[in-house]
Amino acid sequence: METSVHPGFPLPEAHQCPFGPAALSFRRALPVQKVRCPSGIDAWLVTRAAEIRELLGDAERFSNRPAPNTHLLTHIVPDSPAADGDFTRMDGEAHQRFRRLFGPELMSRANLTRYEPVIQRIVDNRIDSLAALDTPANLHEHFAQPVVAAVLAELFGIPPHHSEIIERTTSRALDTRATPEQTLEEQLPLIELMYGLVTERRRSPGDDLLSKMLIRADGCDDPISDLELMAMAIILLVAGGDSTVSAFLSAIQALWDNPAQLAALRDAPTAIPLATEELIRYAAISLGGLRMATRRTELGDRTIESGDLIAAFLPAATWDPAHFPDPEHLDITRSGSGHLAFGYGAHLCPGRGLARMEIRIMLETILRRIPTLRPAGSPDERRYRTHNVVLGPAVLPAAWDFVAPA
Template identity: 40%
Template sequence: MTKVLCPTGIEAWLVTRYADVREVLGDQERFSARSGQAGHVLLNQPPGAAVEEGDFNRMDSTDHLRFRRVIAPAITTVKRTELFRPLVQRVVDELLDALAGETGPVDLHARFSTPLTSSVIAELLDVPPEDGVLFHNAARALFDGHVDTEELEAVKVPLYAYVAELVAQRVQEPGEDVISVMAAKAQAADQPLTQLELTKVASGLLAAGYDTTASLITYGILALLRNPDQLALLREDPSAAPNAAEELLRLLSNGSGLMRVATVDTEIAGTRIAAGDYVVVALQSANQDPERFPLPERLDLARPRGAHLAFGHGPHQCPGQHIARLELTTVLATLPRRIPSLRLAVPFEEVPFKKDAAVLGPARLPVAWDEVLPAG
């Protein structure tokens, strides 16, 4: 372990080993989330800012659990995820159908990954797809390392206003969508969520799901194009997609790490940490720890599943991870089969990657192909 100077000027202890990362993320008594998760790379998330009403990602213990009990029934149960499966498959096939008249070059991130995640979110929340620009703008501002708090607030105001109206409507006229389910659970809770709290929860899920999952899908496709033998395995056997998704999540882990703040004088792996010190856990490094994963730098879709940390660990694990897995798995089972000739349209060295952002991966993915095969 070593202390590092982060891009936003914060000094923090960098934790890289798998066991140590799990220890930090699993112990909210010693390492609090009140600092926020990304203040080490995002100017718009200063770790010293006050925790305001509805900021559930910066809460610990029972305060945080109060929100998770509202979120979980809407998006994190196996039953709910299975309900979403036909929807995700339909959106994937429709987007590939729309590409059938072309052969490239096409930016797959803009034409496939991003519209996939935005369309799925719009349908899960039962909102018009054309209103997605609000969510997209919020996500882009939220994860941009150059956007400060004032700029982010300017984007959040119209988003909150829009979502607050949705929440009020779904309370009065509930449906089967995610917001309706959360609203019902929020009202039935021992300590009901306020409208502002529910609005912030729904807004956070909206914004977070846009860029993170789209970038993961694009990054995963690029990794497969760089490993044609592994891509061939999926093309020949779509049933390998679930295991392939876990391996890509482990290998890529496209976030920039998570931040915590020590609440007491403690230590990690023999290094003394003072109360008030910031700690950044490097999920990418933990998921490539050779003590946990043999030949960790290798993409091996047949690798036995292990407990990777791509979605974090402990109480603050990503609540949308099941939806992200479903989207990635559906893509992996469908795209290689329907576009067997998929290939990069530029040399790998010319693929642009995101910089100064909390979510990493290709900014664009130029690809080409010979034909798009029909669904079914």
């Protein structure tokens, strides 16, 4: 029986910028090594892009049965059975059975484009509200979080006055310190809201994502229950909420930290779509990605035993010099394509297209309408998220001189 004590999982400190994560030194030393994770379990930590692609892309050797954040969250047990509708812990056809219900809306470019004017309206309305604020103001609280919550509410047909529930729940759902009791208590308002909406849409479907999921579920050979649909919707809300907020805030901070890149982007706003992908690569805000070996196998230069847990450290992969030359340099002209910030393989983030669109529109609009947007306070005063699956600024104070009309 193994008794050695392993090094700790690399997590940023409150004063440590997550760009350039501690895992970079892990990759240079041993690209695959065993670590003690925040949840108390031991797992192999994989930090190079090549091994992470292999890990996430081979569902036969590496199962998704443990929840993707089990190594980080204390309220999930790796070998516990998956809850009804938790498609994130399923492989193969069981996983695709659920993914087909929302895939056409979230993964079709043609379907996503109809949300662009909705997002633009929400962003403009929120920027209008910034004009009434005294500066400095926190872009997390006053801009990014309410924008993303409002977009999700529109997507699922949730009444606007309930968007605060989305804000509150999604920002706390991925806290690594939360107990099972705390997690359930904090999610109860969202559970009640979404189950009520499923019941309502069952009686009277609309044109929202939840209604379309219900219609497709009714056409399945293997019926999908209301409880499963509710769970799926909550997973999508949680996954698409805080991560998009943090990705946008990290993008703004990265541009502030690279003023020449910010100036180039302001001079050529048509470059923002390309720059968005590079900013997503550069920030790489997700710490998730856990698999379980289904048999004895090799990964990198290591022998992995059946049942071993393997964690993909995505921030280190997006900064892998074997894949991106000079990865620690932000280059808004770099295509950035092929990064692993959204994962890889069958469980590639289904909401990546929506997230890209939200981040792009937020960047385009805030840089156009608030051209004097700048950081408030000194870099030494910055604090970053800790004890969370999602990296990024904990707060992002900003100042400006004026807000231009839409």
